[in-house]
Amino acid sequence: MNGKLPKVISPIKPDETQRKPKPAEAAVPARAMLEDDQVESSEKLGVFQRSFAVLEYVVRAGRPVTPADIAEHLDLPKPTVYRMIEQFEAQGLLHRRFSSKGIAIGPRLADFAFDILRSSVQYGPRRLILNALVSEIGETCNIGTLEGSEIVYFDRVEATHWPLRLHFHIGSRVPLYCTAIGKLFLAFLPERQRASMLSRLDLQPVTPHTITTLSGLEAEIDSIRREGLSVDREEYLLGVVCLAAPIFNARREITAGIAIQAPAARMPSTDAYRHRGALLVAARALGESFTFD
Template sequence: MSVKSAVRVLQIFELLMGHPQGLNIKEIATALGFPQSSTFHLVKTLHEYGYLSLTDLKKYKLGPKLIQLGTRSMESMDLYRDARVPLERLAELVKETVFMAVLLGNEMVYVAKVDTNRSVRTSAQIGSRKPMYCTGLGKVMLAYLPENKRDEILSRTPLNPITENTITDRQELESCLSRYRAQGYAIDNEENEEGLYCIAAPVFDAAGEVIAAVSVAGPKERMKKRHDYIVFHVKNTAKMISKKMGYLS
């Protein structure tokens, strides 16, 4: 027998997953058909405990506590467990920073990071979230998502410029995604952080659906010199992890 307040909390989380910019209390209550007074108390409690955060526009969105819980959950999942060794081997081969990310709502969240003695400083950390359109990891997942899911994410995501190289034109982005799907990998050419170049490949589950992505990131000049070498090993690592997840290519 379900508990009404617990069910409502879960419904609030699921609603806000699809609204990364946040919703105010009235909007939450209206969308879910809850009384505004009880919605107020639930949301205030979740905010107090860090499960929701409040924006400058007085809108509530998923909070940092959920990211921590999600990261801990990933550590116990087959994906994280089966990917750990291949990711470490990839880092040893390319001598650059290796990442893995999964889709969370309309964004991507980093679930693994392997540093090397040549790793560069980056804002990307385990548990941190990024928009899909400006990272190699996000773009390669977008490229392999079903068209309706990709359209849904992009329609809800403003293509704001993060750097001078960020792709902000929807048509140009769609063209890039088609090319990435055809070649089996995506790149981030200083689109999220200046000076950082990233090569990413998709990870699939037993049903053939993209569930994650693996990337190598490093200084642009150094990455470009070994572009083909890194592409080969990123794609190979992603295939190894996909095979462990039951995917038969």
């Protein structure tokens, strides 16, 4: 020995490629991967269910609601609700009113709803009800509902013997204050909603028979609530008279209206009520067919 420490030779390390995997690095069993997929699918389903629940709540509320209302009703965290509302707004499904914090349905969601109604009416039992009414009374009939501050027709059946064809079609929009279905909604909507709509109406004369004063329109609304029917006495189109009945859901809320449309020469306004019975039967059958709860 020359006084120097002996050189320590390190043990040979095994080749890294030959190293045995640690327990944490072991391959994930197929069963565990399947369980992870199921959890992910369940989470996706949960997101879909929450999203649908938010949209459903806003639609069924029938009035603008606040994010706090949604969070409380659905038992969801407020941050989650705010994020969902922002996404729905970006897609046009919901709309935030500038004058308040209220959330209402957006244009895309409204269009989707009307597409569903048009499709279900045209290809379901509702079209049979409408056809039967037209065959019985021999006059053209429309079904319309409220969108914003207008009535939108989502179904129409023409009487075959009409010598004059009016330029109405599915998707046509007409005013509230001078049409039979429009006045129905003013009569049967909740008082607060009706007052809000009346305050925004511009009662311009469309024909010499149009009601152009608020007092006159309120008197007409009271009469419609008593009678259960609404008459358009050439208020929107000269020479055309309409008789309309409300279509209620199971909660007795007006969801649509059905109207008979005829020339004044064949159905003068003083004689329109002769179709009362047939119209009310059709309106009741349509309300049952919509199955709104």
